Amino acid sequence: MATRRPMSEMSGLALLAGSALLVLLSVGGYLIGNLLDQRLNTAPTFAIIGLLFGVVIGFWDLFRIAAxxxxxxxxPPSSHDAPRELDEEPPADD
Structure with a gap:
């Protein structure tokens, strides 16, 4: 039976994976754009477009993972959930 990891460790791993995906998409977009620039002799147009496209998609995915x-x-419990202490005692019933 597999042991369960704490939520904080799992969330850290998820955000690390999202960050790695951001870098991978950015570099991949640049490389694909650079390849197109070499073939079409349009440097650095497609490299910049590919890099920007990779960064935008990477940040969108990172935001989705973070959400x-x-x-x-x-x-976490809010201050509204905590019991309040009264400054005065309630009036006694006579």
Whole structure:
């Protein structure tokens, strides 16, 4: 039976994977654009377009992963949930 990892470790791994995907898409977009520039003799047009496309898609995916991680984590208790102490004692019933 597999042991369960704590949520903080899993969320860290998810964000690390999203960051790695951002870098991979950025470099991949640049390389594909550079290849097109070499074939079409249009340097650096497609390299810049490919890099920008990779960065935009990478950040969009990273944002999506971060939102998924935030939904999966339990929210910390707010100050409204804490019991309040009264400054005065309630009036006694006579």
């Amino acid at each position: 998924m991680v935030m939904r999966a984590q339990p929210s």
